[in-house]
Amino acid sequence: MSNIVEVSNLTVSFIVRGGNLLLFERGGGMTNVVNDVSFNVREGETFGLAGETGSGKSVIAWALVGLMKPRSGSIKVLGKEINFRKKADVTYLRRNIGIVFQDPVGSLNPRLRVKEIIREGLIAAKTFARAEYDKRITEVVDLVGLRKSSLEAYPRELSGGEKQRVSLARAIVVPRKMVVLDEPTSSLDVSVQAQVLNTLKELKSKLNLSYFFITHDINVMKYMSDSLGILYYGKLLEVGRTYDVVTNPKHPFTARLMSNVPGLKRAKIQEQQERLTEQGSSATGCVYSKVCPRVFEKCSNSPPMFNLGSDHHAACFLYDKAG
C-alpha cells in the first residue's frame, strides 16, 4: 500500500526568550517542540497520534497543513517533497490535506452562514468553477450528515456536534487525500462523539480518505486508528500497528499510559503511594529518562528508533540488541 504522507526527521522549533515560550519573539534561543519525528500515513488508513498535553501533537498537525514551518526534516505528500518556502508547494500541500480543529467554536467564523463557511474552502482551493459551488456544497453537507436547513444557519445556532460536522464539511469540500483531525470529538458528549466517530469512519471508506487523528483519549484512539504513534515532549517514543502498541506496548511510557486507560470492566482505582513526580523531560539523553522506572546508564544518550519487527518501532535502549 502506498503512503499518502511521509514525514521524516521533522523538527519544529519555537523561539524562546527568558525561559518562556514567546512565539515570534526575536533574540532568544530556540526550543524544539517537535524533535526528529518520522512516520508514514498509508492510503486509506488512519494514523493516530497520542500524547499528553503539551507534547506537540497539534504542532505536528499544523506543520502538516503548512501553518508551521519545519526547522528541519521533510514532509512528502504523494511522493513530492514540500518546500515550505515555495508558495506553490504549500498550496499543493493544502490541496491534498484538510484540517478539522479541536475547538468547534473558535474555528468557525461567527459572522458567516454555514454555506458561506463551506464555500470559503472552495474559494481558497480554486479547483471548482464558481457555477458548481452550490451543487458541491449540497453534496458535502449530505456526506457529513448535516440537515439541509442548517446551510442558512449561523454557527451559534448549531450544537457542538453539528459545528464539528461543518468543520469536517469545509475540510472535504475539495476532494482531499488526507484530513488532519485535531481532537475532533474531545469537546463533545459521549453520545454525540459516537455519532461523529461513526460518520468519520463511514466517510473514510466511502471516499478512500486517510486520517491523521489526534486525541488523548486512548479508547477513541484504539477505535479509530490503524497505526499509532506515541509522542512525549516532542519525541516519538513508539510507533506501530494500533493493535500491537495497545496490547503489547514496548516503551515504558506507553506501558504506563496503557495501564491507566479506564475500561468498562470495572477497574477500581488503587491507592498509589508513590509520589506524583511532575512530568519532567530530560534535556539530555532520552526525554523520558527523568521519570522512567527502568532507567539505566545508556539512557543518558538519546535513543534511536529500534525496529521490533512487523512495523513496530520503539525509541528505547531496552531494545538495543547491540549491547
Next chain:
Amino acid sequence: MADLLSVNGLTLDYATVDGRVRVLNDVSLRINKGEIVGVVGESGSGKTTIGLSIIRLLDSPPADIIGGSVTFEGKDLLKLGPSELSQFRGPGIGMVFQESLAALNPVYRTDTQLKESVEVLQRAQNSKYSDKEEMKMMVEILNDLRLDRPEWVLKKYPHELSGGMRQRVSIAMAIVEKPKLLILDEVTTGLDVYVQNRILSILKELNRRTGTAMMFITHDLLVASQICDRLYVMYAGRVMEEGNTDHILNAPAHPYTQKLFAAIPQGFVDAPPLPAPKGEAPDLRKLPTGCKFHPRCPQVMQKCKDSEPPVFETEQRSKVLCWLLEKQ
C-alpha cells in the same frame, strides 16, 4: 446510616430573556457519611446546577428555586440566611470547580490563596495559628496530595503550575477546611489519563482516611465508575437512574444509561459502528412530552409519549425513571 445530605424534590428554574427554563425537575438524591456519590450526565443535564444549588452559589435571579429542600445535617440549607450559610460553606461543604485556572486567582501566589482557606478554618474553630503553624499546615496538605516540593509550589503563581498541580491546589484549598462533604465538579476533565488516575486515587485515599463524603460530578461514566460507590444518571434535569455503581455498570436498566455505555468506544479499528443514540441533548426550552428521552429512545412506546414515568424500583434496588420497568 444517617444521611449527611439529602436533596428532596428539588425543582429549579432559570429565568431567562426567552422565558423560564426548568433546569432541575424533582431531583432527589442523598449522600451518606463517608460515601462517594457520582452524578453523571451529558452537557445540559443539570449536574453542575445541582452542585451549585447545594452550596447555594447560584445567583437569584436568574436561578429560582420552585420547590424541594436541601437538608445537610438536619438543617434545610435553602432556608438559611447569608451569614448562617457561610458557616456551612468551607468546613461543612467544600467545592472544587472544573476549571482550575479560572478558580484560582491569577495575581496571587499559591500560599496567599491557600492561606485564605486556612483562615476560614481558624474562624470556624475559633482558634488562631501562628504563621509557622499555618505554613506547616499548608505544606502538609500539599504533601497529602502527593505534590512534589510543596514549598516550591506555594511560591508559584497559578500560571506557573501544570494542570494537574493546579487542580490539586484547588482541591487543597477545599480540603484544608476539613469539609464533611466535598463537591467535585469535573475535576479530572482535561487532564491526561495518568494525572487523572492519580487524582482519583488521591481522592479515594482521602475519603478512606478522613471519611470525607464526596459528590463527584462528571460527564465521564468510566471515571465515575472507577471511584464512586453509587451513581445518579441525569438527563434533562431529571435523575433517570440511580443505584449502586456495580449494578448500573453490569446491568444498566434505563435505555439512556444503556446507550451511554454503548457509546463508549471499546474495540479496535475494525469494530462495528457505535450504537449511538440518535439526536443530541434536548433543548430545555422545548422539552418533549412524556418521558424526556423518548425521541431518542430505541424502545419507545406510546405510553412514553403520553406521560412521564414515575420512579420504578428494580430487583437490584436501583431506581429508574422508565415505563419499561412497570410491572404488568
